[in-house]
Amino acid sequence: MKPHRHFERWAPLLLLAALLVLWQVLVLAFAVPEYLFPSPWQIALQMAEFRGPLLAASWSTFWVTMVGFALAIVVGVLLGFLIGSSRTAYAAVYPLMVGFNAVPKAAIVPILVVWFGIGIGPGILTAFLISFFPIMVNIATGLATLEPELEDVLRVLGARRWDVLVKVGLPRAMPYFYGSLKIAITLAFVGTVLAEMTAGDSGIGNLIQTAGSQQRMPLAFAGLVVISAMAMAMYELFSAIEKHTTAWAHRGSQAE
Amino acid sequence: MSAATDTAFLDFRNVWLAYNDALLREGKFAVEAIDLQVRRGEFIAIVGPSGCGKSTFMKLATGLKPPSRGRVAVDGQPVTGPLKISGMAFQAPSLLPWRTTLDNVLLPLEIVEPYRRQFKAKRREYAERARALLAKVGLSGYEDKFPWQLSGGMQQRASLCRALIHEPKMLLLDEPFGALDAFTREELWCTLRDLWTEQRFNVVLVTHDLRESVFLADTVYVMSKGPGRFVVKRDITLPRPRDLELTYAREFTDVVHELRGHIGAMRKAGAEVAQ
Numbered sequence: 001m002k003p004h005r006h007f008e009r010w011a012p013l014l015l016l017a018a019l020l021v022l023w024q025v026l027v028l029a030f031a032v033p034e035y036l037f038p039s040p041w042q043i044a045l046q047m048a049e050f051r052g053p054l055l056a057a058s059w060s061t062f063w064v065t066m067v068g069f070a071l072a073i074v075v076g077v078l079l080g081f082l083i084g085s086s087r088t089a090y091a092a093v094y095p096l097m098v099g100f101n102a103v104p105k106a107a108i109v110p111i112l113v114v115w116f117g118i119g120i121g122p123g124i125l126t127a128f129l130i131s132f133f134p135i136m137v138n139i140a141t142g143l144a145t146l147e148p149e150l151e152d153v154l155r156v157l158g159a160r161r162w163d164v165l166v167k168v169g170l171p172r173a174m175p176y177f178y179g180s181l182k183i184a185i186t187l188a189f190v191g192t193v194l195a196e197m198t199a200g201d202s203g204i205g206n207l208i209q210t211a212g213s214q215q216r217m218p219l220a221f222a223g224l225v226v227i228s229a230m231a232m233a234m235y236e237l238f239s240a241i242e243k244h245t246t247a248w249a250h251r252g253s254q255a256e
Numbered sequence: 257m258s259a260a261t262d263t264a265f266l267d268f269r270n271v272w273l274a275y276n277d278a279l280l281r282e283g284k285f286a287v288e289a290i291d292l293q294v295r296r297g298e299f300i301a302i303v304g305p306s307g308c309g310k311s312t313f314m315k316l317a318t319g320l321k322p323p324s325r326g327r328v329a330v331d332g333q334p335v336t337g338p339l340k341i342s343g344m345a346f347q348a349p350s351l352l353p354w355r356t357t358l359d360n361v362l363l364p365l366e367i368v369e370p371y372r373r374q375f376k377a378k379r380r381e382y383a384e385r386a387r388a389l390l391a392k393v394g395l396s397g398y399e400d401k402f403p404w405q406l407s408g409g410m411q412q413r414a415s416l417c418r419a420l421i422h423e424p425k426m427l428l429l430d431e432p433f434g435a436l437d438a439f440t441r442e443e444l445w446c447t448l449r450d451l452w453t454e455q456r457f458n459v460v461l462v463t464h465d466l467r468e469s470v471f472l473a474d475t476v477y478v479m480s481k482g483p484g485r486f487v488v489k490r491d492i493t494l495p496r497p498r499d500l501e502l503t504y505a506r507e508f509t510d511v512v513h514e515l516r517g518h519i520g521a522m523r524k525a526g527a528e529v530a531q
């Protein structure tokens with residue numbers, strides 16, 4: 001049992017290493033030119049060489065994403081609370097939100113540029129627009145799926161709607177909420193990079209765009225590596241927060 | 257008789273309920289012409305086929321639903337809104353998984369007055385009370401466990417404690433033991449019997465299980481389906497205290513058979529109507 005556990009833990013890293021080796025071997029074997037498809041080694045060299053600009057760009061992308069994501073949490077929670085706690089609000093708001101969410105965010109960026117100009121404004125807003133929806137839906141679902149029996153138990157005691165929401169609804173919605181944060185944070189990074197590519201003057205998206213137009217593929221790939229590493233780190237962070245704050249909802253994985 | 261009905265604790269006078277106005281206009285009632293007088297401290301059971309309006313009856317008795325016609329009074333007062341002197345438990349224990357057993361039992365005290373106001377100040381005292389109650393139903397040592405660490409029977413015991421912690425005058429139970437295995441169920445019958453014997457609150461027990469109703473109740477009402485009406489009232493005169501051995505005695509099984517007969521006849525009549 002124990003060595004198996006050990007293997008499971010390291011399996012993703014082993015797979016990553018194997019893929020990198022395979023990639024390197026294939027690029028070398030078929031002599032793929034660098035400007036088409038760089039090898040992992042070339043990417044690593046570029047990362048080392050341009051670590052200054054890469055760090056600056058990552059930092060810019062990171063905080064723009066975080067501001068957009070923070071907005072998404074505030075708005076998503078408020079809207080989710082509203083439509084999850086009232087049937088009328090649910091009926092009125094939900095279809096609109098679904099329609100809104102269906103709009104491709106890439107199509108909104110040019111409009112945002114008109115309104116806010118080139119810079120961080122479109123980045124923050126795109127990150128926000130793309131990531132608030134899952135948060136809202138999950139909060140609303142958590143609130144709306146309350147057991148009717150439990151509501152009766154509390155209502156007969158004279159519980160007001162607010163009591164039921166605070167004592168039962170919100171704690172119940174927490175696992176949904178943290179689950180949605182994991183999804184939303186990766187989406188927020190997508191939003192920021194998207195905006196940076198079309199309307200940015202900084203950030204990883206801008207860097208990738210510039211590198212691509214100069215046919216410096218290893219640098220563009222280095223940008224991709226950095227952005228996915230950031231998104232993954234944030235995903236893991238929220239995953240850890242989720243496990244620690246709502247352990248009761250993950251009892252399956254803890255029961256041993 | 258009139259003196260007895262004047263002091264009835266739970267008093268239904270010709271009560272009808274349709275769930276909404278459209279159903280009311282069509283004359284489709286969930287329960288019809290309910291007349292019922294329950295003494296203070298009496299244990300009644302309501303048996304009947306699924307969907308006969310037993311749960312509707314509970315909503316009426318607790319004031320969660322106002323009647324479309326007729327009058328409901330509890331403890332001499334007309335029922336106009338949710339009755340805080342009642343506690344409820346259902347087939348699903350519906351404990352909150354993020355609270356320990358103790359905190360689950362304390363939940364009503366965080367909501368119902370006058371406890372609510374004093375909850376922060378008297379938390380320690382209330383926790384002691386909850387522990388004592390949990391001990392009574394055999395859950396000492398499990399106060400700090402989470403519901404998902406308890407068996408189904410234990411969860412249902414905790415659910416009973418939650419229904420009783422604010423010392424309600426009336427306990428409403430909607431098939432509370434329906435999802436338990438036979439042995440656990442009989443254990444819980446005894447738990448409920450003992451709690452009731454000690455505290456003498458009123459109990460309204462809704463159940464499918466005729467043996468359960470006869471074992472526990474003073475009076476069993478049989479409800480018919482569509483429309484939901486009380487068709488039979490059977491006083492259970494078996495001596496108390498009753499213990500599980502009684503359920504194998506002749507006088508016990510005779511009563512169960514008799515009730516079974518009523519329900520069988522009703523089902524047959526229902527089937528003929530359906531055809």
